[in-house]
Amino acid sequence: MSExxxxxxxxxxxxxxxxxxxxxxxxxxxLLMIPTIGLYRFWQTTWKRRFYWQNTVIDGEPLxxxxxxxxxxxxxxxxxxxxxxxxxxxxxxxxxxxxxxLLGYLAIGAAIWFLxxxxxxxxRDFRLAxxxxxxxxxxxxxxxxxxxxxxxxxxxxxxxxxxIAYPWMASSLWRYRYRHTWYGNRKFEIGGNWKAFAxxxxxxxxxxxxxxxxxxxxxxxxxxxxxVGTTPIPGPVGLLACLGSVVVLAFTLAWxxxxxxxxxxxxxxxxxxxxxxxxxxxxxxSQFVLYVLGVAGLLVVLGLTALAAIGAIYAAAASGGxxxxxxxxxxxxxxxxxxxxxxxxxxxxxxxAFGLVAELTLSFGWWSLLARGATISNPDSLHSxxxxxxxxxxxxxxxxDALNVGAY
Amino acid sequence: MQFTARYQDGLIAETRDxxxxxxxxxxxxxxxxxxPQSREEIDRWPAAQTYLLHTRAMELRxxxxxxxxxxxxxxxxxxxxxxxxxxxxxxxxxxxRDGWAQVRLLTLATAALxxxxxxxxxxxxxxxxxxxxxxxxxxxxxxxxxxxxxxERSLTDGEGFVLCEPDRNSVANRAIARFADAAFDGLGSPFxxxxxxxxxxxxxxxxxxxxxxxxFSALLQASRTPxxxxxxxxxxxxxxxxxxxxxxxxxxxxxxxxxxFVLGDMTGLSVAGIIGSTLIDNRFSRRAETQADTFAxxxxxxxxxxxxxxxxxxxxxxxxxxFSKALSLFSSHxxxxxxxxxxxxxxxxxxxxKPAFTAAEWSAIRDMCPPPPPPPLPKPVTPGAPAP
Numbered sequence: 001m002s003e004x005x006x007x008x009x010x011x012x013x014x015x016x017x018x019x020x021x022x023x024x025x026x027x028x029x030x031l032l033m034i035p036t037i038g039l040y041r042f043w044q045t046t047w048k049r050r051f052y053w054q055n056t057v058i059d060g061e062p063l064x065x066x067x068x069x070x071x072x073x074x075x076x077x078x079x080x081x082x083x084x085x086x087x088x089x090x091x092x093x094x095x096x097x098x099x100x101x102l103l104g105y106l107a108i109g110a111a112i113w114f115l116x117x118x119x120x121x122x123x124r125d126f127r128l129a130x131x132x133x134x135x136x137x138x139x140x141x142x143x144x145x146x147x148x149x150x151x152x153x154x155x156x157x158x159x160x161x162x163x164i165a166y167p168w169m170a171s172s173l174w175r176y177r178y179r180h181t182w183y184g185n186r187k188f189e190i191g192g193n194w195k196a197f198a199x200x201x202x203x204x205x206x207x208x209x210x211x212x213x214x215x216x217x218x219x220x221x222x223x224x225x226x227x228v229g230t231t232p233i234p235g236p237v238g239l240l241a242c243l244g245s246v247v248v249l250a251f252t253l254a255w256x257x258x259x260x261x262x263x264x265x266x267x268x269x270x271x272x273x274x275x276x277x278x279x280x281x282x283x284x285x286s287q288f289v290l291y292v293l294g295v296a297g298l299l300v301v302l303g304l305t306a307l308a309a310i311g312a313i314y315a316a317a318a319s320g321g322x323x324x325x326x327x328x329x330x331x332x333x334x335x336x337x338x339x340x341x342x343x344x345x346x347x348x349x350x351x352x353a354f355g356l357v358a359e360l361t362l363s364f365g366w367w368s369l370l371a372r373g374a375t376i377s378n379p380d381s382l383h384s385x386x387x388x389x390x391x392x393x394x395x396x397x398x399x400x401d402a403l404n405v406g407a408y
Numbered sequence: 409m410q411f412t413a414r415y416q417d418g419l420i421a422e423t424r425d426x427x428x429x430x431x432x433x434x435x436x437x438x439x440x441x442x443x444p445q446s447r448e449e450i451d452r453w454p455a456a457q458t459y460l461l462h463t464r465a466m467e468l469r470x471x472x473x474x475x476x477x478x479x480x481x482x483x484x485x486x487x488x489x490x491x492x493x494x495x496x497x498x499x500x501x502x503x504x505r506d507g508w509a510q511v512r513l514l515t516l517a518t519a520a521l522x523x524x525x526x527x528x529x530x531x532x533x534x535x536x537x538x539x540x541x542x543x544x545x546x547x548x549x550x551x552x553x554x555x556x557x558x559x560e561r562s563l564t565d566g567e568g569f570v571l572c573e574p575d576r577n578s579v580a581n582r583a584i585a586r587f588a589d590a591a592f593d594g595l596g597s598p599f600x601x602x603x604x605x606x607x608x609x610x611x612x613x614x615x616x617x618x619x620x621x622x623x624f625s626a627l628l629q630a631s632r633t634p635x636x637x638x639x640x641x642x643x644x645x646x647x648x649x650x651x652x653x654x655x656x657x658x659x660x661x662x663x664x665x666x667x668x669f670v671l672g673d674m675t676g677l678s679v680a681g682i683i684g685s686t687l688i689d690n691r692f693s694r695r696a697e698t699q700a701d702t703f704a705x706x707x708x709x710x711x712x713x714x715x716x717x718x719x720x721x722x723x724x725x726x727x728x729x730x731f732s733k734a735l736s737l738f739s740s741h742x743x744x745x746x747x748x749x750x751x752x753x754x755x756x757x758x759x760x761x762k763p764a765f766t767a768a769e770w771s772a773i774r775d776m777c778p779p780p781p782p783p784p785l786p787k788p789v790t791p792g793a794p795a796p
Contacts, residue, residue, distance in 0.1 A: 016464065036518040037525070038670045043514065054464040061414075061423055062464060066477070070513060080669070091661045134423050135416030135478035184421060385421040387476060 011273075011379030015371035016062075017055030019360050025051055026359055030352050042072040048359075049127070056371050058133060059379045067130035075126070086111065113155065117148035121177070128181065136387050142180030150176060163205075167197035174264055183270055184385040191267035200259035204252035211248040215241040254284035261370065272381035279373040287365030294357035302350065411491035413483045415441055417451065418476030426450060428481055430495045439496065441481070451475075458496055460503045468492055470499065521670070528666055532692065536655040545598035545618070548654050552618025555653070559616070569606040572625055572777040580605075580776045583769035587638060588621075591645050591707045601648050603641065607777050611725045615644040617653035625777035630725055631717075637773065638711075638764030639704055639718030646703025652696040659692050701747055705754040713764040719748040 029044030046069045053065035086108060093104045125140035132138075154169035171194040178190035215238065219225055224235040234242055258279040265277040410429040416422065427447075429440045437455040442448060453472040461469040461480075468483040470492070483492045493500055560569050573581055588601040599619030611626040621644040631637040647653065701718070708715035765773065 036514055037521050039514065039517050039521060043510070050462045054462070061482075062467075064461065064463070064469065064480075066461075069510070073517060084665075087661075087665060132478050132480075134421040135418040135476075135480050136421040137478055383420070383422045387419050387478060 009378070009380060011059035011376035013059070013371050013374040013376070014057040015055055015368040016057060017051055017364075017368070019364060022048070022051055022364055023356070023360060026356050030356075039073070042069040042076070045069075045072060052367055053131065056367075059376060061134050064132040065127075065130055066132060067126070071126075082115065086115075110152075114148050114152045117151035118144045120151075121147040124177065133183070134382075136184040136385055138184075139182040139388055140177070140180060141182060142176065147173070147176055167194040167201050170194075170197045170201075170260070171264075178268055182388055183382070185388045186271050186382070186385045189269045190264065191269070192264040196263035196267075197260050200256040204256045207252050208245075208249055211245040215245050250288045251281065251285050254288060255281040257366075258284050258369075262373070265370075265374070270382065271385075272378050274377045275374060276377065277370065277374045279369050283369050284365065287361050287369070290365070291357060291361040294361055295354065298353050298357055302353065409495050411483060411488045411495060412444070413441075413470075413481040413488070413492070415450065416478065416480045416482075418478030418480070423482075424450075426481075428492070428495070430455065439481075455496060456498060458499060459506075460499050468499075470496070525666065525670070528662070532659050532662060536659045536692070539658050540651045540655045543651075543654055548651065549599075549618035551657070552616040552620050552653065555616045556620055563608065563610070569604070569608070569622075572605045572607050578776075579769060579772040583765055583773060584641070587641065587711075587764060588645060590711055591642055592649065595649060597649050599648055601645050603644075605773075605776055613640050613644050615647035615653060617651065617657070619648050621645065621648060627721070627725060628774070628777055629779055631721055631774070633717055634763040634765040634770040634773075635708075635714045635717035636721040637717075637770075638713055639708065639715050640721055642704035642707040642715070643700045643718055645707070646700030647696065649703055650696065650699050652693075652700065656693060656696065697747075698750065701751055702754060705751055708764075711764060712762055714761050715751055715754075716748070719751055722747075 025044070025047050029040060029047065032040040033044065046065075046067060049065045049067065053063040056063045089104070089108055093101055093108070121140070121142075121144040125144065128138040128140045130137075151169075151173055154165070154172060157165045158169050171192060174192065175190055178188045181188040218241060219232075219234050219238040222237075224238040225232040226235065227233075258281045262277050262279050265275055268275040409432075410427050413426055413428050414423050415426040415428075425444060426441050427444045429442060431438045431440050431452075434452075439453045439455050439458065440449055441451040441453065443450060454474055457473040458470050459473065461471055463469045463482075466484065466486065466489070468489050470481040470483070471477075472479055481492075483489050563569075575581065576585075584603050584605070588603055592599075592601060601619050601621060603621045603623060605623045605625065605628060607625045609626050610624055611630055613621070613623045613627055615621040621641070623641065623644070627640065628637065631640075704718055705715045763770065
């Protein structure tokens with residue numbers, strides 16, 4: 001890099017979104033999903049992306065998400081075409097009774113794993129092709145099938161080496177993704193390799209083996225457990241050690257994610273401009289803690305609501321004048337329809353509430369940490385980027401949706 | 409009539425500060441984009457072809473349909489935003505129009521999905537009937553064999569069922585086969601029912617695709633009259649006749665697909681997916697139970713025995729408690745009270761009703777699976793006996 005570039009201005013990345021704005025989007029989405037039998041999820045996803053994109057301000061100019069809900073809806077129909085043969089195969093398999101059945105399930109599992117690689121790539125393509133900055137579109141080129149194959153073959157190697165090959169797999173996939181990423185007519189480059197992953201990966205692995213192994217060993221050797229039925233329940237010290245292991249797990253996870261993201265993204269360059277990302281593990285760990293607190297708070301709120309509901313039912317049963325008894329309370333639940341409706345409502349409320357907490361802490365936290373931790377050196381060099389041709393029809397998001405591998 | 413904005417032409421990644429001036433004299437009315445210092449014109453957008461884009465608070469982003477997709481005028485600050493909307497009144501109108509277009513699309517999609525669901529709920533019982541006729545009986549028999557093997561393994565921990573009387577020519581087995589053949593006589597079913605009485609403590613009986621029916625010894629021991637046994641047997645034969653096993657296989661796979669579509673999780677592994685599928689499938693199986701009851705009543709009429717034994721036996725085995733009532737939407741069998749009423753409505757009183765089995769046959773059937781002998785009583789302790 002020339003001396004002029006080294007002296008060049010640093011471009012800042014800011015994130016201007018707030019959690020309560022996101023909360024509004026999610027709550028409105030949940031409410032609208034009920035009358036639309038779930039179809040509003042495509043609109044919900046679009047609104048969430050608009051929120052994340054337009055609040056990410058790079059060197060003074062926000063990103064713009066240009067995708068529409070209708071594209072997601074159509075993409076989902078296309079995904080059905082992929083999924084139907086798998087579905088038929090599973091149906092046929094479930095009616096066979098030979099030793100080949102297990103092999104058949106394995107083959108379908110492998111096919112889904114392979115397809116999810118394709119889906120991940122196409123979903124990234126979909127999002128990048130709908131991302132504008134300074135009026136110029138990003139793009140993901142390369143071949144989604146080649147990516148899926150690469151991911152699939154690496155997975156086999158990782159399984160065969162009992163996980164040791166994972167850093168090589170991760171860096172290989174990162175490099176494929178970034179080397180086929182374009183901003184207008186300018187290509188991304190990435191310099192990071194397996195070394196960026198090896199430290200955090202093996203470090204995290206070793207620490208977890210140590211903490212979990214140590215806990216199990218201590219509980220076993222000190223006989224610090226009671227048998228409840230046939231299930232061993234660790235004693236007070238053992239319980240503390242288990243809790244410690246969970247904390248170690250969460251912290252090493254934060255360390256791994258922030259460490260690898262910082263190292264890999266800091267080797268990304270777009271022509272003369274270079275990206276630098278600095279995120280400390282503590283920042284992500286605090287988001288994890290926030291998530292646990294949010295879930296705990298939520299459980300308390302849900303529990304209190306359920307108690308209030310039971311109290312109301314008890315009062316309703318008692319209002320007949322006679323003292324309430326179990327039969328009177330049960331009488332309210334006589335109708336199967338009410339029960340089923342209750343069950344479904346409770347399930348949806350719990351699922352929705354947990355999704356909400358995860359989105360507000362984990363997803364929001366990770367995005368804003370990434371944005372705020374990033375700087376771009378020599379952003380002025382990007383002024384000469386030209387638009388890279390018109391948008392192709394990319395209907396690649398649906399499969400990711402159907403296989404549930406999409407993010408953001 | 410002008411406002412300040414940041415301008416991107418959508419061709420090159422450059423942003424420049426500009427003044428946007430409305431030129432009402434031009435035809436069509438145009439938005440002139442000029443350099444704020446030199447007043448030199450950079451571009452000229454037809455005013456009617458501009459549109460608003462979604463963006464963060466306190467900002468407007470304006471695009472043009474006649475320019476590259478990325479061409480933008482970005483307006484920040486409340487004052488300038490007000491100016492821009494005053495200059496381009498069509499923007500707000502067009503934004504409302506777009507909003508309504510989204511509402512229409514969403515409503516249309518929801519209506520389409522709702523009609524698919526309704527059509528499914530009412531159409532699949534009919535459709536499954538027709539589809540089942542397309543399945544070759546040979547294929548169904550093979551599926552039944554597979555299902556039998558799977559059920560045997562799961563119910564007996566892989567040990568397999570123990571037949572009460574393996575000898576097919578025993579008095580009891582021949583009596584049961586005679587009954588089954590008589591029930592199917594003249595109906596033109598592609599299957600010849602095969603009934604196996606199996607030793608287990610679960611009071612149950614069920615039919616599988618392809619003509620197999622199982623009768624568990626615990627249920628047999630609970631039968632007090634030949635008609636009770638015959639009623640339940642005829643009910644299971646009804647499942648065989650209507651090919652309900654195959655029908656429910658087809659229906660449940662279609663249900664999984666539909667529920668997966670609604671939830672967006674095509675793997676169908678989420679709890680909501682499982683609950684949804686169970687609910688819908690039970691709707692179908694309750695209908696199948698009613699059909700099988702009707703078949704049992706028909707058979708009873710033809711062979712001349714009392715069909716109400718079916719309900720007597722089921723009632724004795726599964727008492728309707730409050731809990732099972734509450735969960736009745738989840739259970740595959742309609743409540744026995746309901747069924748009794750339906751059966752009584754179906755069965756015409758038979759003048760010369762005679763038991764479905766002769767006394768000799770019935771005693772042979774009842775003795776097929778004698779209950780295991782009770783555990784030996786502890787030896788009474790006689791005082792004074794020498795301690796061992």
